[in-house]
Amino acid sequence: MIEVKNVKKKYGRKQVLKGVSFTAEKGEITCLIGINGVGKTTIMKAIMALTPIDSGEILIDGEKIRKESFEKITFIPDAITMLPQMKIVDAFTFMADFYKSWNPERAKELLQFFKLDASERISDLSKGNTAKVNLLLGLALDVDYLLMDEPFSGIDIFTREQIADVFTSHLIEDRGVVITTHEINDIEHLIDRAVLIDNGEVLKEFSVEEVRENEGKSVVDVMREVYQG
């Protein structure tokens, strides 16, 4: 379980996180929802200790993040971080050198899943295929938790469908997934929990099936109440 407890963070004078708390379970897909610029990416970076926090606590399976944790949890940013002149296969070598948790079999399986050719240069890929490679590099790590920043953003509908298919496949297995999005429509049926964020605060955290069951509301209904009510 990832526990984010009362995390506060300032950039200069701006309070970007105002005491954020939520949990994300293993074996579940938790979705951080909010319009852009509300602190979603900062939260992910804080979980990964890529950005220092001013106060509060973040625990992964009950422990603070340390060097060894990076074999357990990974962050997939919203854009690929590999050099454009690299071929996909070079990126694989890079990942294998860098991470003990790199799983070459799964990487191969993901290539097939996404119908990608490992000999292609990253700079030659379409936007959609670049997004797939970016996701693949994180998914091929044998980690327990995956944080994905806007995996559905800025890509065509067919790529979105293919990426959505990953979430229902064995490629996710029973890992804990946290994704951020500002567009929930396509993925309402894929997620377990929603965390609604605005202006550096968690406004509501809920199980999407429970809200449907107990209140007869869709995720968008709840968002409308919370953001516009």
Place this chain on the structure above:
Amino acid sequence: MNVKFNNRDPVYVQVIRLFKEQIARGYFEPGQEIPSRRELANQLKINPNTAQRAYKEMEEQGLVFTEGNMPSRITKDEAVLKRVREELIVEAVENFIGSIKTINVPLSEVLELVKEKYDTESGEEEGSE
């Protein structure tokens, strides 16, 4: 299976309903093997935990059964199968009555129309929500 689920009813309830419809129309036969939780999630594009929940409920309702480590199967229990069919019929009729009552039509006129339209319309399939 190409299904579009609505956003306001629990997805697991909609999955169970889908299974009942498939059983009633004979798409699923008694004793037939059903997809694994992961396969079902993948086919229906739903969360795997939701697929799991649907299977658990169906197992409790006696709609499906699992023996040891074997894949789950549709029940062979005639009484359960009969009940599923009746339940769907009654529900469809109630829905129909609910909507026809809002326009205040005498029953005799409705029955006439039903008899007249039933054969011509029955070939058309209504898509699940």
